[in-house]
Amino acid sequence: MPSTINIVILDAATLNNTDLSVLNKINAKIMTQIEFYETTSKTQIFERCHNADIIITNKVHLAHHDLAQLPKLKLICIAATGTNNINLISAKKLGIAVTNVAGYSTASVVQHTFTLLLTLMNSSHKYIQDCQNGVWQKSSMFCSLKHSMNEVQNKTLAIIGYGDLGKGVADIAQAFGMHVLICERKGSQPREGRTDFNSALTQADIISIHCPLTAETHNLISDTELNLMKPSAVLINTARGGIVDEKALVNALESKTIQAAATDVLTKEPADDDNPLIRYSGNNLIITPHIAWASKESINRLVNEISLNIKAFYNDENRNRVE
Structure with a gap:
């Protein structure tokens, strides 16, 4: 020694x-x-x-x-x-x-996943900005109800990737009273307790990604998959950039193919100014700088x-x- x-x-x-x-x-x-x-x-x-x-x-x-x-x-x-x-x-x-x-980092990532989800569901980011911009101060009543708010209770959550992170998200989701679907791998026959990949995307109100980035999961969520989702669906990615096709996601957000999305990861990090998600100006997208792991x-x-x-x-x- x-x-x-x-x-x-x-x-x-x-x-x-x-x-x-x-x-x-x-x-x-x-x-x-x-x-x-x-x-x-x-x-x-x-x-x-x-x-x-x-x-x-x-x-x-x-x-x-x-x-x-x-x-x-x-x-x-x-x-x-x-x-x-x-x-x-x-x-x-x-x-x-x-x-x-x-x-x-399991506890940290799970917490950040729900931070992003609840922010979108409550429109918290929009209301915070309204307060900073004087919108509430000009309200004709005691509150401001400019943006819609939705409960997660009884919503269906599809989880892509069921390792420790996916299981942690499932546990919290169930505590919120959500219905949880575990996605089977794309193109595979569903195992017991799992749901066909495409079927899960069709049923889900919320999709949360927790799988690794591999050759099989690169652009796993692209135009075809986004078009399967409900117009009211919310997509959360705290896994890896590259799993979601960024141009396809921008198109889906702009066209209201899905309601909203949040991502903590991008294909190239730190972000490029010309990344389509960075350039997107809509208020139905939240981006955080790869911090989910870093409590x-x-x-x-x-x-x-x-x-x-x-x-x-x-x-x-x-x-x-x-x-």
């Missing part, structure tokens, strides 16, 4: 000023030296990591070329669940262990799980290893 380990955090900005002192407590016999970088560009990886035993990264990509230049590197800790930013094949060939963290408690859990992954690695234990 080494007496000192060098840890480099490549995109500490994603940890939102969370207390990282837990990373100094890996083992009483090991001294940790930690270097923090708010962000790291491709050209800065070697300069910052050439002496690293451990790299912690959320979204900085580490390709074969990067890993091959870092002979001291023993462990990559992904500060997220997804592993697509690491060349896992190269890591394995070079004897570099890779860990991730799953499940840390204070969620990031604290993430950092703690990373520290436990590092401890396990130096104790020769297999914990959250993806390679």
Whole structure:
């Protein structure tokens, strides 16, 4: 066991000023030296990591070329669940262990999903803007009822992706008195307890997306699927950009094919000014900047799980290893 380990955090900005002192407590016999970088560009990886035993990264990509230049590197800790930013094949060939963290953000994502949904259903964003613009102040009665409000009770919610996040959303939905449909994979025969994909879209008042982005789910929701939905339907995406065809969604919102949508994710992040959803000016769309996962408690859990992954690695234990 080494007496000192060098840890480099490549995109500490994603940890939102969370207390990282837990990373100094890996083992009483090991001294940790930690270097923090708010962000790291491709050209800065070697300069910052050439002496690293451990790299912690959320979204900085580490390709074969990067890993091959870092002979001291023993462990990559992904500060997220997804592993697509690491060349896992190269890591394995070079004897570099890779860990991730799953499940840390479930409560945060579920909460944000309902924040978006309830905001749309209550027209809260419109009423807040009205108050800021003096509309309520000019009302002829004690309240302002300019925008429609709808209850979620007895509404039908279709959930696409039934992992921990989808199950968490289902639990809260049922507490609200909603009817929950679990979508079967598109084009597959429904398993027990699940509903045919197209049929679920047709029946749903609300569709909430929680599946991963894969070749099969890219543009899963496009013109055809949007046209299956009710004109009163609301679409929520807190999963990944690319699952919803952004141009098709804009067309559906403009034409009132569906009533409203909210998304926390876009195909390219950070958003481009020319993204069709960013350019859309209608008030039946809410966009948030990929924050569903990022509650204070969620990031604290993430950092703690990373520290436990590092401890396990130096104790020769297999914990959250993806390679």
